[in-house]
Amino acid sequence: MREDIRQNRINLKHMFDAVEATNHAQKVLISDEALENAIHLILEQASNGGKLIFIGNGGSAAIASHMATDFWKNAGIKAMAFNDSSLITCVSNDHGYEYVFEKSIEMFGEPGDVLMAISSSGKSENILRGVNAAQKKGLRILTFSGFKSDNPLRREGDVNFYVPAEHYGYVEVIHHALCHCLIDVIMKNKSKKAERAISHE
DSSP: OOHHHHHHHHHHHHHHTTEEEEEETTTTEEEEHHHHHHHHHHHHHHHTTOOOOEEEETHHHHHHHHHHHHHHHOOOEEEEEEHHHHHHHHHHHOOOOOGGHHHHHHOOOOOEEEEEEEESSSOOHHHHHHHHHHTTTTTTTEEEEEEEEEGGGSSSSSEEEEOOOOOHHHHHHHHHHHHHHHHHHHHHHHHHHHHHHHHHH
C-alpha cells in the first residue's frame, strides 16, 4: 500500500510537468508560456468588462464551481458556472443534457467573456456544444482536457491545456492545479501592484 501511495505522488508530479499546451493554431507552447498567455487573456477581457464562464461535468463541474467562486471572491473578476440544479434539470428536461451549456451560453455569454471549458475526456458533447456556442458569440476560450491526445476539445481554445493521462484522478487534480495557478498568479500580481501604488503615494 505504501508503495502505491508513493507511486501516486510520483505520477502526479510527473503529470503536472507533462502537461501539453497549444494555441488555436495547434502551435505547441511551453506550459509556463501558455499559462502566462491565459492570464493575459483573462486580465485583458476582465479589464474590458468581460466575465469568466466555467463549464464541466461531474468532478470537472466541482472544479468549475470552485474556481468561479474563487475568481470573483478573491480576484475580483466576474465569474460564473452553470451548475445550479434547477438550471441543469430544466434545460436537460426541455432540450436534452447535451444542450445544457449551449443554451446557457447562448443566453448569458457575451463577446469579451472567457469560456473555461473543463473535460477530462475532452469529448463530452455538452462541453463541445458549449464551446461551439461560445465561438459563435465571440467569446475567448481556454480548454482543459485529458485522456486521448486526439480529443476534440484540445483543438478549440485560444489556449489548450492537455493532461496526457487516462486516469480521472490525475487529470482532475492537474486541471484544478492549473486553474489555481492562474488565479494565484493573478492575485499575487494584483497585490504587488497595490503595494507599489501605496509606496508611491
